[in-house]
Amino acid sequence: MSWVRHAVTSPIGAKVIMAITGLMLSGFLVGHVAGNLLIYAGPEAINQYAEGLRKFPALLWGARVGLLVAFIAHLSFAAYLTLGNRAARPQPYVFNNTVQATWASRHMALTGLVMLAFIVFHLLHFTWRATDPEIASMGEFEVYRMAIHAFRKPSIAASYLIAMVAIGLHLSHGISSMFQTLGLNHPRYNRLVRTAGPAIGVGIAGLFASIPLSIYLGLVN
Numbered sequence: 019m020s021w022v023r024h025a026v027t028s029p030i031g032a033k034v035i036m037a038i039t040g041l042m043l044s045g046f047l048v049g050h051v052a053g054n055l056l057i058y059a060g061p062e063a064i065n066q067y068a069e070g071l072r073k074f075p076a077l078l079w080g081a082r083v084g085l086l087v088a089f090i091a092h093l094s095f096a097a098y099l100t101l102g103n104r105a106a107r108p109q110p111y112v113f114n115n116t117v118q119a120t121w122a123s124r125h126m127a128l129t130g131l132v133m134l135a136f137i138v139f140h141l142l143h144f145t146w147r148a149t150d151p152e153i154a155s156m157g158e159f160e161v162y163r164m165a166i167h168a169f170r171k172p173s174i175a176a177s178y179l180i181a182m183v184a185i186g187l188h189l190s191h192g193i194s195s196m197f198q199t200l201g202l203n204h205p206r207y208n209r210l211v212r213t214a215g216p217a218i219g220v221g222i223a224g225l226f227a228s229i230p231l232s233i234y235l236g237l238v239n
């Protein structure tokens with residue numbers, strides 16, 4: 019299986035794995051934000067949705083394991099590519115010619131680490147309910163009440179909003195890069211690829227961010 023090892027350890031192979039796992043993680047985010055938007059339809063809609071997700075444990079656990087594998091692979095290959103690039107060029111370029119490179123593209127590691135910290139906190143906060151005794155005392159499917167309670171606190175609303183900015187930036191470059199790696203790499207599509215990434219990335223992050231913001235502002239209560 020040396021071709022497998024070669025495919026995985028070559029920079030192109032690593033980029034393809036980053037793109038495929040990035041696509042899987044983005045797919046999760048699209049599903050997650052679509053489910054979360056049910057909050058605007060009222061407590062019953064979102065609570066029933068949370069309950070519905072638990073009705074098919076095999077499907078839920080299959081998706082969770084797939085997500086975790088994609089997540090670990092995405093992080094590992096990101097580290098491999100980042101550290102590999104640094105080792106190949108320990109001195110920075112004399113002319114740092116990054117006219118084309120956006121802020122988002124040059125700070126993928128930073129925004130990725132902010133996302134990582136956010137995910138750890140988010141799981142402790144909403145999935146394991148370990149950060150707030152009042153959330154821990156709520157019913158298993160009382161997602162609506164949990165969100166209202168959480169996002170009325172300025173510190174929680176602000177931390178989620180900061181994380182959503184990092185997610186928007188990360189997805190903006192990540193999605194464009196994924197399109198290119200997976201084959202949309204022709205000058206004719208350059209403009210499309212360069213605008214689709216930020217449009218989709220900011221769109222997803224903006225929809226997520228609307229929830230803490232509208233609850234904090236009292237528009238949803």
Ligand code: HEM
Binds near residue numbers: 047133140229230
């Ligand atoms: C304002 C934005 C968000 C809200 C209101 C929100 C809400 C929630 C809630 C209520 C749960 C627990 C569902 C349950 O156990 O019944 C959850 C789980 C989760 N969220 Fe979020 N979420 C947000 C953003 C995000 C983002 C941006 C990510 C990833 C970068 C994310 C990743 C996850 C993961 C991995 C889980 C665990 C899923 C599982 O149980 O398998 N969430 N979220």
